[in-house]
Structure formats: structure tokens, C-alpha cells
Amino acid sequence: MLRVHFLNVGHGDCTIIEHPSGRITMIDVNNGDELDDSSQSEVLSELHYNCTKGLLRQPASAGILAGSSPGPSIRGGLFDLGGLAQASRSTVPGLGLFETRTSQGGLGLGALTLLERDKKQELREAGYKISLTNPIDYFLRNFPGRSIFRYIQSHPDLDHMRGLAAMRKHGIKIVNFWDTEHSKVPEFKNEADKAEWAAYQQLRGSSSNPKVLRLYRGAAGAFWNEDPNGHDNHDGIEILSPTPEIVRAANLRGNSNNLSYVLRISYLGYRIVLGGDADTDVWEELAAHYRKDLRCDVLKASHHGRDSGYFADAVALMNPAYTIVSVGKKPDTDASNKYREYCRNVWSTRWYGNLTLQISRDRGIEWFAEHAK
Numbered sequence: 305m306l307r308v309h310f311l312n313v314g315h316g317d318c319t320i321i322e323h324p325s326g327r328i329t330m331i332d333v334n335n336g337d338e339l340d341d342s343s344q345s346e347v348l349s350e351l352h353y354n355c356t357k358g359l360l361r362q363p364a365s366a367g368i369l370a371g372s373s374p375g376p377s378i379r380g381g382l383f384d385l386g387g388l389a390q391a392s393r394s395t396v397p398g399l400g401l402f403e404t405r406t407s408q409g410g411l412g413l414g415a416l417t418l419l420e421r422d423k424k425q426e427l428r429e430a431g432y433k434i435s436l437t438n439p440i441d442y443f444l445r446n447f448p449g450r451s452i453f454r455y456i457q458s459h460p461d462l463d464h465m466r467g468l469a470a471m472r473k474h475g476i477k478i479v480n481f482w483d484t485e486h487s488k489v490p491e492f493k494n495e496a497d498k499a500e501w502a503a504y505q506q507l508r509g510s511s512s513n514p515k516v517l518r519l520y521r522g523a524a525g526a527f528w529n530e531d532p533n534g535h536d537n538h539d540g541i542e543i544l545s546p547t548p549e550i551v552r553a554a555n556l557r558g559n560s561n562n563l564s565y566v567l568r569i570s571y572l573g574y575r576i577v578l579g580g581d582a583d584t585d586v587w588e589e590l591a592a593h594y595r596k597d598l599r600c601d602v603l604k605a606s607h608h609g610r611d612s613g614y615f616a617d618a619v620a621l622m623n624p625a626y627t628i629v630s631v632g633k634k635p636d637t638d639a640s641n642k643y644r645e646y647c648r649n650v651w652s653t654r655w656y657g658n659l660t661l662q663i664s665r666d667r668g669i670e671w672f673a674e675h676a677k
Contacts, residue, residue, distance in 0.1 A: 308322075318467075330454075458578075460486055469500050481514040541569055564606075594621070626671075629652050
């Protein structure tokens, strides 16, 4: 069985994969306790838009309830991951999705506590009550005592690595660390950012513990797509991007988004593409290189679902049945409606909270939502 946890961490990203082999992969981390200013403005804008249009429910919920899903049926509920207790369920009409309320209250481990204004109160008063997930807290709850076999830093942007310092503080071991070639030094907003960058530099400079890998398209190796024991026990990870040429161009232009790992996970004939923050020109190259072989069933939209990571030809070739974004769908920078031209099921963690994909031999694809209306 394969489980993929798309966590609701605000503007950044964090995806946790439980492979059938038993190994755990984490791709990026962001443990902020509140939305950044731009994301906050977007949520308020969408809530205002819905109110003025007289919508009775959030558009993401309306979208998921309206269409029948292609392929395997969507199911819902909360499965036991060893740490989430006392979940209450309310059946969603028309689907087997359940709303789950977990005991994840409070700021969580490693959360930011300095507030310039009460942004959470501002959102609550506007009708938005979905809390961000602290991925460190989530990992400790759901995988107590476990190590991360493979941590993949998709690219060196701070909103994809805030939490590395907290992981070290709480003793979460990383066995393998995937990174890209670059010499970027970001602008730091505060001392916490400096600490995160220092933790990242320590990890990427490791000589043995963790083992550092800098990989390109077509790379093959033990455990991610080759099994050293001669049987099918690898984790089905294929690197679609970057190539050495893409990395050189990204570094020359100072575009760290294009350093992003674009990954494809394959299991039981299903394909999941994780887009990182790759920009349009990378997707143009991918479309030209892979053509119809770019096909996938599930897409984690590039750059949080923003327009800068959208390329229509690539999305048409992927033709996903499900697309996951971490933004809304009203702001001008959001490409959710464009993705919807090629995919009927476009779901946002901003409106559903954590989304978990489960693929099994007996039941095919199943989806679990933290919040649903």
C-alpha cells in the first residue's frame, strides 16, 4: 500500500510518502504557524468573492461534490496512522469523504509565535477556520520513533525548508538527503530564517550522515528505483527534472525555482507527479522531452498551483484525474481554473486541510480529507 500525505502548511510545501517498502520520504518542509501575508490576502479575497456571489459553501467544496470522479472511486475516512486520535466524522452528501477533527490544537512544535497582528482572528472572523499543520508535529504524532529514509529538498527556497532546524532539535533522523547544485544565499527575514539556512547547509555539506545525493533525470540507484536484493522492493521514484542543462541555466539566471526536482512516483500502474516549484519553461522542456509518456493520474501542481508553474501543453499531456494545489482559485496568480480545463478534480489544501492519497491493490485510489463540507 502507498500513502501520500499532502500537508496543509500554508504558502510552502511538505509531502510525506509512506512507500510499500516501509520506507518514508519527505519532500520539503514548512512549519510556520500562520499564513504569509500574500496567502492571507488571497484567502480573504476568495471568502469575500464567495460572499458577494452568494455562494453557500466554499468553491473547493462545491467542486469536489459536483463532479463524479473518473477511474477508481473516491472513498473517505480517517485511517489509523498511530498518532491521530478521537477523530469525529460527518458524512459528506454524495461522497464517502468525512470531515475529521483531530487533536492538533495549539501552536505545535517549532511553531512561530511572534505575531504582528492577530491574523488568525482576522481569518476566523471572515469565516475561515482551517488551521495550518505543523509538519514536525504531524511526523512525530504519526511516525513516532521513525527516521526519514529520504528527505528531498526540492529547491533552496526558505518556504520549502523552514522546519529543518526543528527536525534536528526533535531528533528526527534523515538517512539520505537529496539536494541540487547551487550557490544561492537567500534574504533572511529574521534570525529563525538564518537558523533554517544553517541547518540546511549542515545537511547538504554532510560527508556521510546523512548521505547527500545530487541527482538528475535518468539517474538510477538502490532503493529509489533499483532494488539491491534483486526483487521488487524499490520505491518507484523517477526523476523527470532537473537535467544538468536545466541546473546550469537556473543558476545562471538566479532562478532557484527551476532547480526543483520534478518527481514521478509509480505504483500498481498509477503515476503521481510532484512538480516542486518548476516554472513554465521547465514544463515546456518536459512536454517536448516526454510527450505522451508524461501521463499521470495525480498531479501535485507546480509552485503551489500558481500561474508561474502552469504550462497547458504539459498539463494536457499529463491528463491527471486529480490535481492538488495549495492555493485558492480566485486570485489572479492562481491557475486552479486553468488546471480544471484538463482535470475535473482540482482540490486545494487551503480549503480541505491535509489530503491523503492511498493506493492499494484491492481498492485502487482512495482519498481522505481533513475537512470537507
